[in-house]
Amino acid sequence: MAVIENEKASRFPDAELKARAAWHYYVEGLTQERISEILGIGRIKVHRILSAAREEGVVQFRIRDSVVECVQLEESLKQRFGLSQAVVVPSAADRSNAPLMIGHAAAAYLADNVNPGDVIALGWGRTLKFAINELPRRPIARTTVVSMLGGLTHAQPLNPTESAWEFAEKIGAECYLLPVPVYADRPEQRDAFMSQRSVQDVVFRARRANIAVLSVGSFSNDSPIAHYGFIKPSELEELQAAGAVGDILCHFIDAEGRTVDHEVNRRVCAYPLQDLSDIPTTILVSGGQEKIAVMRAALANTKVSVLITDEDAAKGLLNR
């Protein structure tokens, strides 16, 4: 039941082997045993290398044809929410795999749509993590990645800071991070943090981004924001009682997309929600049944240009 796994203990650092094995297995169609002979290593090691290659996004799967129904949903979404583009992928059969599927599509989208010189303001979430993971490692000139969120003190693997860094590394971008925790202990501290010159500088850079990539979080209990302990369960209940349906950039919002009046929202160290409108292109990457409410809220009060989601969410959003 561990929803958020730590980084796999065993990593194979040898990119050479991973690439070679992947070629033989996926492209040539050899059996793992055969590959073990060729590479002169144990059969099981081949298997482990291939697993690592998949997990790390060294091999990527691209599905050429899209599903008819998804294309129809894309059109409807564009029309309904005034999007410039929409991407809808089939829903994951296992609920918990939604981030995987949507992340995959997001990676493909970003690979095609990030251009030299772009400045990307980055949010946070499991879906985004998957997307970044699958992003091809190809440098794009003069790009910049700016994190819109502070970092977590614990919880390495799923961390705004970590994600931004990984993204930047993949595309050879400069990387700017908010050197503060995502939630300060108390509102006054937040204000102190945010007024720091270095923080203001990063926020300023984010404001000048031309692409914002973000996700929304729900209250389902496998949501990372709930799963990690940095928001107390009691606070989560209070937020829900106050009408919150989820969070965007770690700000909790109600069904109309407005920031809920609660102390937690005064402790968050992040790019200000209302300033998202300063960024020309906003890409919202989220999906799955349980995100429908938040997504609707986010779409209501945030100018989203591109929506990357799955069938379930698309249908949910369209069924008023």
Next chain:
Amino acid sequence: MAVIENEKASRFPDAELKARAAWHYYVEGLTQERISEILGIGRIKVHRILSAAREEGVVQFRIRDSVVECVQLEESLKQRFGLSQAVVVPSAADRSNAPLMIGHAAAAYLADNVNPGDVIALGWGRTLKFAINELPRRPIARTTVVSMLGGLTHAQPLNPTESAWEFAEKIGAECYLLPVPVYADRPEQRDAFMSQRSVQDVVFRARRANIAVLSVGSFSNDSPIAHYGFIKPSELEELQAAGAVGDILCHFIDAEGRTVDHEVNRRVCAYPLQDLSDIPTTILVSGGQEKIAVMRAALANTKVSVLITDEDAAKGLLNR
């Protein structure tokens, strides 16, 4: 031992199912049994659909990291043969899979390097067939594909005409074909064919292409040119005796890349070899041990700008 297979008998026309199944299997990582439950079809059918999806290039595998040694070979090739670009992939473990591997790389290259407005002059070969098969089906505006070779009367699956058509369809290009057999029965007939207005028109279009994509053939007996019967075994022997090391655009050439003086070369209905220099970018897609000699010959006497090959061939070409 059937080297050149006919098109698989069983095709699944339902692109919807293929795409859905592929998503669940490759992206979400479900088991085939699970997918069968979801889609409400038998497990075995899922398996067959997935096979079809792979064969038809509906799912594609992309390997992100390249192999260090291959990168080094690419550099050496560029320098040695004055190429503007080189792509080297790991060699297939099973000799006969070389076209698969190289074709895969060629597809990736073409997908990234064909731009709107391009006119592509196309050669022929098993490797090219695989490349075309894996090409993503994405329209590229105002493109044109021109076949540089006549067609075969039999042998549907591996046919210059067929290949050109498939290529054109994939990228939404206009398609021009040479409406003559690749080898006329007698030289005078060839001249008659080639002087036809319609033929001249296509050749003219090819001459104005900006990209030529071609392959070379060797005398190994699984080579399509030998395998199909349109060159008699006795003629093949004569050609070899006359110093031919293989063919390029169905012209047989000697080790220096010059057209061998033999009747067969006077019967070929194809774009003239020496006119390749009129096309700014020439991409040579070939590899495998047995192609080294022809490739060297082709490189010696044809201005090749991009070479897509495998480790074996790369090493062979560099080891003088």
Next chain:
DNA sequence: CCTCCCTGTGAACAATTTTTCTTTAATGTA
């Protein structure tokens, strides 16, 4: 109305892949 193919399907079996658990080796620590 009855064959004869032809196609699609599933069952049974074989091969491969994946997981789990054990063993081995390696490294650091008292």
Next chain:
DNA sequence: TACATTAAAGAAAAATTGTTCACAGGGAGG
């Protein structure tokens, strides 16, 4: 040196995938 602790490799079992074969409709032609 002995003792942990951890990482890597392997063997065996379990699960999944791939192949083969036989059978059930369902037209087309007799």
